[in-house]
Amino acid sequence: xxxxxxxxxxxxAGKKPIAELRGVTKRFGEVLAASDLNLxxxxxxxxxxxxxxxxxxxxxxxxxxxxETPTEGDVLLDGKVVNTLExxxxxxxxxxxxxxxxxxxxxxxxxxxxxRQIRPRIPKAEISERVSKALDVxxxxxxxxxxxxxxxxxxxxxxxxxxxxxxEPKLLLLDEPMAALDRKLxxxxxxxxxxxxxxxxxxxxxxxxxxxxxxxxSDRICIMRDGRIVQIGSPQELYDRPNSxxxxxxxxxxxxxxxxxxxxxxxxxxxxxxxGMRIQGMPGDGxxxxxxxxxxxxxxxxxxxxxxxxxxxxxxxxxxLGEHTEYLVTHETLGDFLVLAPRQADLxxxxxxxxxxxxxxxxxxxxxxxxxx
Amino acid sequence: MRLYAICVxxxxxxxxxxxxxxxxxxxxxxxxxxxxxxxxxxKALSNPFVMDALExxxxxxxxxxxxxxxxxxxxxxxxxxxxxxxxxxxDLLIYVAVMIPGIVIGIATLIGLVTxxxxxxxxxxxxxxxxxxxxxxxxxxxxxxxxxxxxxxxLVVIIVRARLAGMDRALTEASSDxxxxxxxxxxxxxxxxxxxxxxxxxxxxxxxxxDDFIIAFFVAGSETTLPIYVFSSIRRGVTPEINAIGTxxxxxxxxxxxxxxxxxxxxxxxxx
Ligand SMILES: Nc1ncnc2c1ncn2[C@@H]1O[C@H](COP(=O)(O)OP(=O)(O)OP(=O)(O)O)[C@@H](O)[C@H]1O
Ligand SMILES: [Mg+2]
Numbered sequence: 001x002x003x004x005x006x007x008x009x010x011x012x013a014g015k016k017p018i019a020e021l022r023g024v025t026k027r028f029g030e031v032l033a034a035s036d037l038n039l040x041x042x043x044x045x046x047x048x049x050x051x052x053x054x055x056x057x058x059x060x061x062x063x064x065x066x067x068e069t070p071t072e073g074d075v076l077l078d079g080k081v082v083n084t085l086e087x088x089x090x091x092x093x094x095x096x097x098x099x100x101x102x103x104x105x106x107x108x109x110x111x112x113x114x115x116r117q118i119r120p121r122i123p124k125a126e127i128s129e130r131v132s133k134a135l136d137v138x139x140x141x142x143x144x145x146x147x148x149x150x151x152x153x154x155x156x157x158x159x160x161x162x163x164x165x166x167x168e169p170k171l172l173l174l175d176e177p178m179a180a181l182d183r184k185l186x187x188x189x190x191x192x193x194x195x196x197x198x199x200x201x202x203x204x205x206x207x208x209x210x211x212x213x214x215x216x217x218s219d220r221i222c223i224m225r226d227g228r229i230v231q232i233g234s235p236q237e238l239y240d241r242p243n244s245x246x247x248x249x250x251x252x253x254x255x256x257x258x259x260x261x262x263x264x265x266x267x268x269x270x271x272x273x274x275x276g277m278r279i280q281g282m283p284g285d286g287x288x289x290x291x292x293x294x295x296x297x298x299x300x301x302x303x304x305x306x307x308x309x310x311x312x313x314x315x316x317x318x319x320x321l322g323e324h325t326e327y328l329v330t331h332e333t334l335g336d337f338l339v340l341a342p343r344q345a346d347l348x349x350x351x352x353x354x355x356x357x358x359x360x361x362x363x364x365x366x367x368x369x370x371x372x373x
Numbered sequence: 374m375r376l377y378a379i380c381v382x383x384x385x386x387x388x389x390x391x392x393x394x395x396x397x398x399x400x401x402x403x404x405x406x407x408x409x410x411x412x413x414x415x416k417a418l419s420n421p422f423v424m425d426a427l428e429x430x431x432x433x434x435x436x437x438x439x440x441x442x443x444x445x446x447x448x449x450x451x452x453x454x455x456x457x458x459x460x461x462x463x464d465l466l467i468y469v470a471v472m473i474p475g476i477v478i479g480i481a482t483l484i485g486l487v488t489x490x491x492x493x494x495x496x497x498x499x500x501x502x503x504x505x506x507x508x509x510x511x512x513x514x515x516x517x518x519x520x521x522x523x524x525x526x527x528l529v530v531i532i533v534r535a536r537l538a539g540m541d542r543a544l545t546e547a548s549s550d551x552x553x554x555x556x557x558x559x560x561x562x563x564x565x566x567x568x569x570x571x572x573x574x575x576x577x578x579x580x581x582x583x584d585d586f587i588i589a590f591f592v593a594g595s596e597t598t599l600p601i602y603v604f605s606s607i608r609r610g611v612t613p614e615i616n617a618i619g620t621x622x623x624x625x626x627x628x629x630x631x632x633x634x635x636x637x638x639x640x641x642x643x644x645x
Pocket of ligand 2 (some may be wrong): 057058060
């Protein structure tokens with residue numbers, strides 16, 4: 001880890017872990033798909049793996065499901081090492097990205113599949129009763145005898161969900177379950193999924209590369225990059241205290257100014273920017289004097305004024321967003337950056353027009369000094 | 374260009390059409406048409422030699438198609454689980470097996486079986502209880518079925534492999550994720566999904582075996598299959614009876630081939 005190794009709370013405070021990854025590494029030949037993953041998932045929590053394509057999210061999930069065995073390290077379920085335990089012996093269910101519904105079975109047969117595998121056999125009547133109940137939960141009552149290809153994408157997704165939750169798994173794994181849905185349906189399903197998770201109390205592990213989805217749904221998010229976990233934390237923690245430029249960029253938007261860390265005193269530090277300016281900010285963990293760093297300031301933390309102190313900029317573009325106005329401003333040597341002004345500020349100060357001169361300032365506490373990577 | 378294509382098709386299908394046409398000939402000469410009649414069909418079907426040969430052909434075709442489908446499917450499923458160079462080698466061997474000319478398979482099977490029988494027969498005779506006549510392994514229906522099964526298995530492997538490869542891996546994973554054992558997954562997910570392909574493989578194998586002359590000619594021993602019967606009687610001249618047999622065989626073969634084709638298409642669509 002470049003930044004001293006602190007990735008946040010690997011263990012959630014005070015709760016019993018239902019699943020754990022301990023130093024888990026997975027190689028596919030030359031490809032390092034997962035590298036030294038350390039993570040503990042608490043009972044009843046909603047955890048997301050967030051990261052760009054190919055960063056190893058699916059691989060991590062598949063090791064929990066039992067489709068891949070780790071090359072190194074241990075996977076634990078309920079405190080027991082299960083590295084080589086086959087998928088059909090694990091009390092874990094998965095919702096597949098393309099749903100993977102059985103095309104030769106009806107909706108009811110698909111949903112009852114897991115229950116039908118259990119020995120000693122569960123009576124038929126009980127299975128069909130539980131199937132109806134599961135259909136109720138996903139709001140598909142009455143669709144029992146439909147064929148899979150007669151269902152829309154959103155309905156198929158619910159069937160896939162019902163097929164997993166009917167088994168009351170200890171852990172429900174979801175691999176980008178909403179990726180195939182359109183925007184509106186995705187929003188609806190996100191809310192339903194969250195409700196469902198609270199209602200059932202099942203632990204959810206969601207894989208996504210959609211930051212909004214992860215931020216709005218999760219108790220904790222695990223940010224991944226190139227097979228490594230970069231940071232773990234609640235959505236607020238990741239937003240307010242990212243441990244690297246990568247995280248600050250991935251979670252929300254931010255403005256970055258590159259420079260060298262000058263003097264690290266307790267609490268506050270000074271950065272010599274590449275253009276020769278010096279600014280103060282809050283240093284992140286594990287940074288050393290002289291290190292190449294960047295200063296991150298969120299657009300909504302910046303204030304745009306006509307008089308006083310601040311960076312002299314020119315307004316380049318203005319987008320009215322209702323509650324906020326987004327200004328793209330240009331500084332002579334620092335380049336372009338974004339400022340998000342609340343409606344209130346626009347009303348009291350008067351809105352800026354394109355090509356207006358303005359002064360940008362922010363609180364020192366809003367400037368985070370971060371690892372460049 | 375179009376004319377050329379038409380000529381090719383005419384060239385291909387005129388002889389077949391002529392055979393079908395002359396099978397309804399009322400006259401007894403194969404070369405001149407003398408009115409319409411189905412009497413040659415009746416004659417063919419009441420000829421005990423024809424019926425004998427037909428029975429042999431049907432038994433051989435059914436048994437070899439059955440064995441080929443079962444073993445071919447098993448091989449295909451096993452191959453699916455293997456990766457890397459081993460699988461590539463086996464894939465290559467399977468394709469080669471299908472492309473080897475029938476005459477080579479015929480000779481090879483003949484030599485192979487004769488050698489094995491020569492080794493086994495004294496052995497069996499030696500361990501057989503005194504006073505009983507020991508059975509003698511020789512060419513016959515068994516060797517016919519064996520030769521056809523070996524050849525057709527490769528065909529079934531190819532058809533079933535194509536179907537398996539088109540099947541989403543996530544389906545079998547979903548099944549095991551839902552607590553099904555590997556056997557349960559095979560029975561409840563894999564088998565139903567590849568069944569159309571297996572059936573198509575069975576029908577194709579049946580047709581190939583039923584129509585095969587070359588391999589059968591080498592390994593049939595004293596048995597006579599329908600193609601062998603047709604071949605031997607044709608040396609005494611082409612009669613309308615032969616035409617009738619040919620037309621019937623062709624009709625049945627076409628029916629089976631079309632069914633197989635439909636199965637493969639429908640099966641392919643459903644899995645999407
Ligand atoms: N079975 C496999 N064989 C070889 N390489 C693999 C295999 N599965 C995954 N990989 C590689 O491992 C890396 C991580 O893959 P993974 O599927 O976990 O990514 P991901 O984060 O889920 O990406 P996406 O968002 O695109 O689904 C990739 O480089 C991928 O090519
Ligand atoms: Mg993935």
